[in-house]
Amino acid sequence: MSAMSRLLLSRALRAACAAVVLAAAPAAAADACAAGADLVVRAGDPAPVPDGGSTLLHPAVTNAGGTATAVPFTLYVHLxxxxxxxxTSSGATCTTLPHxxxxxxxxxxxxxxxxxVTAEVRISVASGMDPEVLEGDVEAALxxxxxPDDNRTTFRITVV
Incomplete structure (x- = not known):
């Protein structure tokens, strides 16, 4: 099932739950049917980059769930x-890990x-690389x- 299908099904189930609970106990409807936070990660391929050059990647994570995230989480970009x-990101604190x-x-x-939350990751390609397509991935865990199947996605870096 696709991420979009799961999101639509989740929303439909919450709406159905709310209708049933609302009929029985109106004040409890929102609490009884609230779904937890659900992260969805996406990252489009960055612009092609020349040997020794750099380009930008804009990975993002969206909360597709019914409640706010209760704990911090980390969005990882693996190159x-x-x-x-x-x-860098206006909604997160970004660091580059060793290497x-x-x-x-x-x-x-x-x-x-x-x-x-969207990050801006400047990716730099080493000098002397042959033209090729490289793969990286973005992931978040909560x-x-x-x-959790929609918490990871791949992207391609085209070295020209």
Missing amino acids: PPGVVGTG GHTVACTVPAGLAPGAS PDDPT
Whole structure:
């Protein structure tokens, strides 16, 4: 099932739950049917980059669940060999881990339902690389995420 299908099904189930609970106990409807936070990660391919050059990647994480995130979580950008990165974000604190092949952006607790955080990761390709397509990935983890399959995605870096 696709991420979009899971999101639509989740919303439909919450609406059905709310209708049933509302009929029985109106004050309890919102609490009884609230779904937890559900992270969805996306990252489009960055612009092609020349040998020895750099480009930008804009990975994002959205809370597709029914409640705000209760704890901080980290959005990781894993880069392939020959590529290093540095990151910034207005909604997170980004650091480059040793060796430069992973950028970690920590998002504080409280990401509201429907809200997103986007990082800007400058990726630099080593000099002397042959033209090729490299793969990296972006991931985020949140305890009790109901659909962890949509917490990771791959992207391609085209070296020209």
